[in-house]
């Protein structure tokens with residue numbers, strides 16, 4: 592475990608204790624700044640191992656070099672990961688024991704970032720985190736909430752429970768999709784009519800965002816292409832924001848190759864044939880007629896056979912009647928492997944709601960019970976992992 596210098600380091604003794612309870616062997620490496628927040632004595636007492644701090648005094652520990660330290664771990668957890676340490680990791684800087692170990696290791700790395708919300712939002716930190724994710728580093732949190740600095744936002748370190756669960760998942764096969772690339776579409780699209788008006792729909796993006804989070808949670812390198820939504824970026828996911836269907840298609844194609852494509856977006860089927868460059872003014876004449884033209888079908892395009900076709904292409908079917916029948920037909924028409932069909936009639940509360948009742952069409956038809964959108968995402972991600980492990 593690598594502990595860098597943030598206030599959240601106060602949670603580390605508890606994390607070490609919980610890991611020791613689960614019989615994990617824990618070795619702590621601290622940066623100099625971390626010692627300002629938690630004492631090496633506490634961590635060494637709880638981990639029942641010497642704490643490593645200084646590159647050049649390692650011989651004092653007489654049993655282990657920094658290269659050994661970087662090699663013996665099954666997984667390296669960086670908690671808290673400060674903006675500074677993330678920047679060093681992204682740029683290959685090795686100027687102390689912690690950063691040297693992180694550069695020298697070939698073990699999987701999990702980082703739990705913790706910092707002020709503005710530092711987290713800074714383009715530099717975002718780019719560094721993106722680089723690290725692209726290299727396969729898994730990201731836990733940060734969570735949203737009140738911060739020690741008195742501000743509110745994303746930047747709180749993931750809770751000890753979450754880190755322990757992520758490690759349990761890791762050791763129980765939570766990296767089932769590691770080395771796989773996933774592409775997920777989410778949210779509505781906005782199709783401009785003029786500079787102030789657009790065609791849109793009621794999609795909240797909850798289901799698509801949850802699927803991206805679940806796939807990333809299983810270790811897939813995940814890109815989420817999303818239309819405008821209020822949803823927070825799922826941790827560990829590369830998020831590409833677009834507005835129109837044409838932009839969504841271009842972003843999806845730029846994210847290829849991928850092993851998995853899940854199209855959960857509610858893409859507008861139609862757009863204005865021409866977008867007015869000036870605001871359309873109302874007149875006393877008849878209301879203006881807006882000529883519509885078909886949008887590209889992103890799911891069908893991704894499902895076309897060819898070298899770039901993801902191994903698994905999965906669509907959603909939003910229906911208000913004959914749900915299964917229409918979804919079975921849609922699966923054939925779009926050429927995708929699976930369809931997740933849901934009833935979006937207003938009385939079901941699916942659009943914008945937190946739960947979903949879906950029919951899973953593979954082509955077998957499974958009726959899944961009503962469950963939270965997060966749970967649908969978890970189940971779907973597990974089925975994707977099953978299918979890819981089975982080589983289908």
Ligand code: CTP
Nearest residue numbers: 854855856858886887888889890906907908909
């Ligand atoms: N989809 C897409 N691009 C489009 C339209 C739909 O990628 N231009 C995808 C959706 O993300 C979803 C699936 O196709 O995975 C089904 O979308 P749905 O709206 O249910 O069906 P439509 O194709 O619009 O068909 P219909 O209008 O007949 O319901």
